[in-house]
Amino acid sequence: xxxxxxxxxxxxxxxxxxxxxxxxxLSIALMLLxxxxxxxxxxxxxxxxxxxxxxxxxxxxxxxxxxxxxxxVAAYQQEVSVISASExxxxxxxxxxxxxxNQRPELLTVLAPLQxxxxxxxxxxxxxxxxxxxxxxxGLALLMAMLCIMGYLSYRFEWRLASGALxxxxxxxxxxxxxxxxxxxxxxxxxxxxxxAILGYSLNDSIIIADRIRExxxxxxxWNITDINNLAIKSTFSRTMVTxxxxxxxxxxxxxxxxxxxxxxSIAMFIGILTGTWSSISIGATFPELLGLNSDxxxxxxxxxxx
Amino acid sequence: xKPKSKKTLLNHYSQWKYWLxxxxxxxxxxxxxxxxxxEDAAVQLSSKSSHTLSSEHVYQVLNQAGxxxxxIEQKQQNVLVVLQDPQQQMLAKNTLINEFEKQAQxxxxxxxxxxxxxxxxxxxxxxLGLDLRGGVQFLLDVDLDLVFRQQSIMVGDxxxxxxxxxxxxxxxxxxxxxxxxxxxxxxPEVRGQIRQFIAEQYPLWQVTGQKDRLNVALSENEKVKLxxxxxxxxxxxxxxxxxxxxxTEALVQRQGDNRIxxxxxxxxxxxxxxxxxxxxxxxxxxxxxxxxxxNALVLKDQANNPxxxxxxxxxxxxxxxxxxAATGDFGMAKVNIxxxxxxxxxxxxxxxxxxxxxxxxxxSEYSRNSLGKSQQTTKVISVATIQSQLGxxxxxxxxxxxxxxxxLALLLRAGSMTAPVTIIEERTIGPSLGxxxxxxxxxxxxxxxxxxxxxxxxxxxxxxxxxxxxLIANMVMLFGLLALIPGAVLTLPxxxxxxxxxxxxxxxNVLIFERIKDKLAEGRSFASAIDVGFxxxxxxxxxxxxxxxITAVVLFSIGNGPIQGFALTLGLGxxxxxxTGIFASRAIINLVYGRDTRHAIKV
Numbered sequence: 089x090x091x092x093x094x095x096x097x098x099x100x101x102x103x104x105x106x107x108x109x110x111x112x113x114l115s116i117a118l119m120l121l122x123x124x125x126x127x128x129x130x131x132x133x134x135x136x137x138x139x140x141x142x143x144x145x146x147x148x149x150x151x152x153x154x155x156x157x158x159x160x161v162a163a164y165q166q167e168v169s170v171i172s173a174s175e176x177x178x179x180x181x182x183x184x185x186x187x188x189x190n191q192r193p194e195l196l197t198v199l200a201p202l203q204x205x206x207x208x209x210x211x212x213x214x215x216x217x218x219x220x221x222x223x224x225x226x227g228l229a230l231l232m233a234m235l236c237i238m239g240y241l242s243y244r245f246e247w248r249l250a251s252g253a254l255x256x257x258x259x260x261x262x263x264x265x266x267x268x269x270x271x272x273x274x275x276x277x278x279x280x281x282x283x284x285a286i287l288g289y290s291l292n293d294s295i296i297i298a299d300r301i302r303e304x305x306x307x308x309x310x311w312n313i314t315d316i317n318n319l320a321i322k323s324t325f326s327r328t329m330v331t332x333x334x335x336x337x338x339x340x341x342x343x344x345x346x347x348x349x350x351x352x353x354s355i356a357m358f359i360g361i362l363t364g365t366w367s368s369i370s371i372g373a374t375f376p377e378l379l380g381l382n383s384d385x386x387x388x389x390x391x392x393x394x395x
Numbered sequence: 396x397k398p399k400s401k402k403t404l405l406n407h408y409s410q411w412k413y414w415l416x417x418x419x420x421x422x423x424x425x426x427x428x429x430x431x432x433x434e435d436a437a438v439q440l441s442s443k444s445s446h447t448l449s450s451e452h453v454y455q456v457l458n459q460a461g462x463x464x465x466x467i468e469q470k471q472q473n474v475l476v477v478l479q480d481p482q483q484q485m486l487a488k489n490t491l492i493n494e495f496e497k498q499a500q501x502x503x504x505x506x507x508x509x510x511x512x513x514x515x516x517x518x519x520x521x522x523l524g525l526d527l528r529g530g531v532q533f534l535l536d537v538d539l540d541l542v543f544r545q546q547s548i549m550v551g552d553x554x555x556x557x558x559x560x561x562x563x564x565x566x567x568x569x570x571x572x573x574x575x576x577x578x579x580x581x582x583p584e585v586r587g588q589i590r591q592f593i594a595e596q597y598p599l600w601q602v603t604g605q606k607d608r609l610n611v612a613l614s615e616n617e618k619v620k621l622x623x624x625x626x627x628x629x630x631x632x633x634x635x636x637x638x639x640x641x642x643t644e645a646l647v648q649r650q651g652d653n654r655i656x657x658x659x660x661x662x663x664x665x666x667x668x669x670x671x672x673x674x675x676x677x678x679x680x681x682x683x684x685x686x687x688x689x690n691a692l693v694l695k696d697q698a699n700n701p702x703x704x705x706x707x708x709x710x711x712x713x714x715x716x717x718x719x720a721a722t723g724d725f726g727m728a729k730v731n732i733x734x735x736x737x738x739x740x741x742x743x744x745x746x747x748x749x750x751x752x753x754x755x756x757x758x759s760e761y762s763r764n765s766l767g768k769s770q771q772t773t774k775v776i777s778v779a780t781i782q783s784q785l786g787x788x789x790x791x792x793x794x795x796x797x798x799x800x801x802x803l804a805l806l807l808r809a810g811s812m813t814a815p816v817t818i819i820e821e822r823t824i825g826p827s828l829g830x831x832x833x834x835x836x837x838x839x840x841x842x843x844x845x846x847x848x849x850x851x852x853x854x855x856x857x858x859x860x861x862x863x864x865x866l867i868a869n870m871v872m873l874f875g876l877l878a879l880i881p882g883a884v885l886t887l888p889x890x891x892x893x894x895x896x897x898x899x900x901x902x903x904n905v906l907i908f909e910r911i912k913d914k915l916a917e918g919r920s921f922a923s924a925i926d927v928g929f930x931x932x933x934x935x936x937x938x939x940x941x942x943x944x945i946t947a948v949v950l951f952s953i954g955n956g957p958i959q960g961f962a963l964t965l966g967l968g969x970x971x972x973x974x975t976g977i978f979a980s981r982a983i984i985n986l987v988y989g990r991d992t993r994h995a996i997k998v
Contacts, residue, residue, distance in 0.1 A: 144828070209828045215819030218534065229953040236945045244938060278888050281961045284950050285895065288943030288965075292902070295942065299935045327902075327909040334850055334905075335898035338843030342894045345842050347835035349526070350891050357895065 098311070101318035108317065111370035119259050122266030129269040134276030135182065137223050139216035142182045143195060146207040149177040155202060156181070163198040174348045178209070185213055226280045230261075233287050245298055246385045248376040253294035256372035260290040260363045267359050278353040286360030289335070293328055293368035300324050301373065302386055309383040316383075317373045325369075332365040405926055406989030408982050416982055419974075420868060423875025429509035429520040430878055435465060436481035437506040438488050440499040442472035448499055450474050453491070460490045474499075477506045481826075484661070503642055503661050521878045523660075524886035524960055527833050529826035530660035531668055535633075535816040537653045542625050543574035543618070549716045550597055550611060551576045552736040553787060557592050574618070576611040583607065626653055629816060633657060633672065655816070665823050672818070679708035682745070683753040683778060694757055696775040704755050704775075709745045714738025720800040721790075728800035729790045739787035746785040753778050756791070836890030843894045844870070851901055855908050857997070861983050862904035865975040869900050872971040873964065880967075886960030896968030902939070903976025907932045921991040929981055936977065940969045 135142045147156075153170045156179060160168040168183040186192040196206055237257070241250035261283060268275050300320035308316065339361060343354035442448050450467045453474050457464055463479040478487055484503060491501045507520050525532050551570025558566050565581035566589075578589060583606055590602050590609075599617045604610045613621065626649055633655060637645045646658040662668055681704035684691045691703040714734045723729040734742060756777045779791045848866065852859040873893065877883050911928035915921065947966035951959050 207827075208823070208825060210824045211822070213818075213821040215534075215536075217536070218820050225953050229949050232953070233946045233949040236949065237942050240942060240945065277958055278891070278961075281888055281950060281958050284946045285892075285943075285961075285965065288946040289899070291942040292899075292939040295938045296906070296935055299938060323913065324909075327905050330854060330905045330909075331899070331902040334847045334901050335895070337846040337850065338894050338898035341843035341846060342839045342891055345835055345839035346891065346894075347832065349832060349887055350836070350839070353888065353891055 097319065098315045101315065101322055104318040104321060105314055108321070108370060108374045111366070112374040115259055115367055115370045119262055122262045125266045126262070126269045129272070131265075131269055131275040132272040133219075134274045134279075135212055135214055135219075136277040137219045137226075137275070139214045139219040140182060140184045141211070141213050142180060143211040144173060144178060144180050144209040145195075145199070146209055147177050147179060147199075147203055151177075151202050153179070156199065159198055159201065163193040185215070222277070226277075229280075229284060230287075233284055237287065237291060241295075245302065246376075246381065248379040248381040248385065249298045249301065251379065252372050252375040253291060253298055253368075255375050256294045256364075256367035256370075257287060257290050259367045259371060260286055260360055263363045264356050264360050268356070273352055273355065276352060278350065279356050282353045282356035282360065285357065286364060289357075289361060290364035290367065293332070293364055294372040296327065297321060297324050297368055297373050298376075301376070301381075305381075305383045305386040311383070313377050313382050317377055321369055321373055328365055328369070332361055335361050406922055406985045408985050412978075413982060416979055420871065420979075423872045423879070425513065425516065425875075426518045426879045427871055427874035427877075429507055429513055429518050430874060432507065432509040432520070434505040434520055435477045435508045436484040437475055437477045437504045438484065438491060439502045439504045440474045440476070440491060440495055441502070442499050447472050448474045448495070453495075456490060456494045457487060460486070462487050462490065475504070475506060504644065505661075519878060521874065522884050523829075523833075524884045524889070524957060525658050525660060525822070525824055525829075526887045526957055527829050527836075527885065527890075528660045529824050529829035530658060531662045531665045532659070532820075532822045532824075533657040533665075533668070533672060533818050534650065534820035535629075535655040535657065535672070536819045537626050537629050537655065537816050539622055539625060539653050540574075542621065543613070544571050545716055546613065546621070547571060547574055547576050547611075549733065549735050550593075550600060553596065554578070554589070554592065554611070556736060557596075558589075561588065563588065574612060578604075578609040578611065580607050580609065622653060626655065630655060637672075654819075661826075665821060669818065669821075672816075679711045679757050680742075681705055681708045681755045681757060682749065683755045694755070694773055694775045696778070702755055702775050702778065704757075708757075709754070710734075710738050710741045714741070718804045720797065720804040722797065723790065728795065728797040730800050730804045731788065731790050734787050734789075736787065742785045742787075742789065746781050746783075746789075750781050750783060753780050832887045836887055836894075840890060840894050840897070843897050847897055847901060851904075858904075858908050858911070858984070861980045861987075862901055862908070862976075864983060865904060865980040866897065866900055868979055869968070869971050869975040870897070872975065873967055876967050876971065877964070883963060884960055885964075886957040888957045889960030889964045892961045892964030892968065896964060896972065899943075900968060900972035900976060903936050903972055904980055906936055906939075907976070907980070915994075915996060918994065920994050921988055921996045923992075925984055925988060929977070933977070936973065940973060944969050 153172065156170050157168065160170065160181060160183070164183050164186070166184055168181060171180045171182070172178065173180050181195075195211075196208070199206055234254075234257075238250070238254060241253055244250075245253070264283060264286060267273075268279065273279075297320055300323060301316055304311070304316045304320055305313075311319075336358065339354055339357045342350055343358065346354055440448055440453065448469075450469045453476060454464070454467055457476065462483050465477040465479050468475040468477070476487065476491075478484060488501055488503055491499075495501065507514055509518075509520065548571040551568050554570075554576065555568050558568070563585050566585065567579045568576060569579075570576040580586060580589075586609065593600050593602050593611055597611075599613060600611050601614050602609055602611050630647055630649060634647050637647060637657065637659070642659050642662060644660055646656070648656045648658075650656045657672065659668055681692070681694075684703045684705060686701075686703055688703045690706065692706050693701050693703055696702055714737060715732060716735055717731075717733040719731050721729055721731050755775050756779070757773050758776045777791060844866075848863050851862045851866070855862060870893075873896065877885055907928055910932045911924045914924035914927050919927065944966060947962045947969065950962035951966065
């Protein structure tokens with residue numbers, strides 16, 4: 089590439105710089121907002137984490153929640169949540185467990201006045217200690233994954249590049265968590281699994297751009313970092329779009345067809361992929377620049393000719 | 396130096412690579428195939444004695460009850476009935492129990508529906524998790540505190556006895572509140588005596604503490620051992636009980652330190668299962684009388700021979716605090732038994748007058764049978780000769796091989812030290828919901844897959860079909876591996892992982908294709924762009940997949956059943972996508988475009 093060509097490319101990509109800065113500021117602002125939302129709203133923890141009883145039953149379609157509720161409340165002496173499930177006539181009942189089996193009213197007997205042959209589709213009873221442990225284990229899993237990834241990144245990349253990818257990662261996880269806090273969708277184990285999958289996925293995008301930045305820094309040591317970033321984003325852009333596109337397609341397929349048990353998972357993944365793509369282009373690449381990354385950090389040190 | 400013949404080697408894979416590729420794909424395809432056929436509901440009859448069951452008889456009984464069967468297989472002494480209609484499985488089981496209760500154990504089972512030639516090659520369908528199959532899952536908590544407390548009471552009791560015998564004064568001993576025994580002393584001089592007693596009698600216990608207070612406790616190492624023994628013993632009990640329930644494909648597994656996970660596929664009624672899991676076991680020692688004695692209790696041993704014993708046992712198993720297998724003189728296996736002080740006194744009184752006579756150990760269990768009736772089963776597990784007067788600690792010799800001694804020790808502990816278990820989690824998934832989950836999951840997979848295939852075919856016209864073949868091969872390999880790996884279970888989140896893999900697997904090809912595009916834009920020929928494109932994309936692909944692999948591994952090691960299923964398909968998907976995306980697609984591209992030296996090609 090001769091120097092006029094080079095300057096041409098640099099000039100053509102100059103417009104990206106502004107975009108990157110603007111989007112980075114937006115990302116940081118959104119991230120702070122997200123943290124606020126999580127702090128204020130908290131999560132609607134699923135049964136896996138809180139413990140209790142969840143039963144899904146199939147009743148006659150004409151029976152309404154206002155008929156089920158009073159029977160349940162009277163029998164169990166507590167607030168019972170009655171939510172209609174994906175299909176008409178299907179109800180999800182959730183209440184705290186009564187530990188003593190002899191005192192525990194039988195669900196089918198309680199609802200017998202409504203219908204005698206109730207079909208129990210599934211039921212889960214989770215003890216409180218299990219939930220507490222899962223919260224701890226889930227947190228531990230998140231932390232472990234982060235630490236391992238951090239270790240690998242700092243081994244493979246210069247620390248400035250690595251921290252860019254890491255910031256993008258934190259951004260994505262915080263954003264998805266904030267969505268779950270804001271929408272009060274149930275945060276259950278599959279959502280946690282989705283969050284961990286997002287960790288891996290978001291990193292995919294960041295790493296591919298970081299890889300390109302590293303490569304270009306070595307090939308074009310005379311370029312400044314802003315232009316290298318622009319070039320790296322430009323040259324990986326089509327790949328980023330295609331892969332994010334196909335992954336989004338499959339996640340949407342899962343959302344539409346997967347049914348209620350996978351709904352939380354699909355939504356989390358959907359948002360995670362969107363923000364993952366966004367953050368890898370915005371802060372993922374820009375942050376290392378602000379930290380002062382330049383081609384010196386990847387200069388090839390010539391080996392001396394004589395041993 | 397040889398001249399480099401790079402020109403001829405460009406984009407060339409040697410023949411063995413193609414053979415490797417093809418044979419891997421064929422094997423995994425065959426392995427994936429049985430899952431396509433699914434499984435049929437079946438009922439198995441295992442003969443209790445050497446009496447052979449007749450399949451004609453079984454057929455007649457079922458026919459009369461209006462149950463139609465696909466086939467009835469006779470395997471040695473067992474009969475397997477494969478049913479036409481899975482809804483009739485419970486009915487078939489109950490019908491057969493009524494008829495064959497005396498002769499056979501009737502269990503629910505599943506039989507692969509794939510053609511026999513495929514099954515004969517050793518391939519099996521993918522095992523489905525409870526969320527896809529329907530069934531009941533329990534998580535049991537083993538209460539170890541109680542075990543530790545029992546141990547501390549035993550040591551405390553024997554220390555009290557020692558103190559009394561030695562006329563040591565100014566000592567007060569507390570035990571049973573925790574895993575420790577605390578000894579308060581007013582006279583520090585006796586400390587040495589107590590330390591010595593513990594060191595001699597209970598070498599596994601450690602004495603700590605200063606001046607006027609001593610703490611006697613099991614070392615951490617021993618606590619871990621005891622925990623493992625207790626949980627293992629509970630696992631053993633649970634396994635044999637569930638066998639009684641008649642569920643062949645049940646899973647009883649340790650989870651974490653002191654948890655047991657039990658999965659009972661196909662079970663619809665958790666109440667019966669709960670009764671069986673919660674049943675208690677007990678143990679007793681009996682004086683053995685002569686064969687044919689009157690006024691004796693007749694018990695059966697493991698080989699079903701009658702053993703005549705006294706009506707009242709010397710002592711019951713609730714006095715046993717520990718039992719461990721060990722190697723005695725001449726390398727003979729033996730079992731060391733520790734009793735609490737009351738039990739020790741009973742045993743010592745009895746054995747003093749009965750040296751040289753046989754003593755029988757019986758194991759009995761209360762449980763409910765599959766029809767819901769309570770029943771007690773008692774079996775003599777060993778008959779041994781009393782060698783000398785016995786005390787708190789004694790040994791049983793003549794217990795057979797070392798392995799049998801281990802088993803006996805396990806059973807002895809099983810009868811006595813059984814830590815109480817509580818059910819802390821219980822999940823029931825109805826069969827209709829399981830089937831619905833499968834349908835939904837695979838519909839999502841089909842939709843996601845076809846959207847991706849369509850997209851890739853449109854976007855990369857010339858190379859898209861290669862990526863699509865790689866993607867299909869990837870799915871075949873994933874299913875093949877899932878069926879092949881022992882212990883791999885497909886769950887609903889696992890299917891989600893498969894769907895996600897479809898979307899992410901094309902990334903490998905996308906990265907490579909984009910590089911090839913770049914290289915073509917730089918003015919290289921197609922063949923050379925392919926060569927450089929594959930090489931330069933590799934490190935990026937590796938980095939990107941490695942980090943996702945980290946999360947998959949973390950998820951697998953920390954998650955529970957369904958989540959592990961997700962981690963498994965995600966992780967396996969990464970491996971297979973690297974194999975098909977890099978290796979398989981390169982092999983195809985080499986063959987088709989490897990010699991294509993045209994420039995300025997659009998891909």
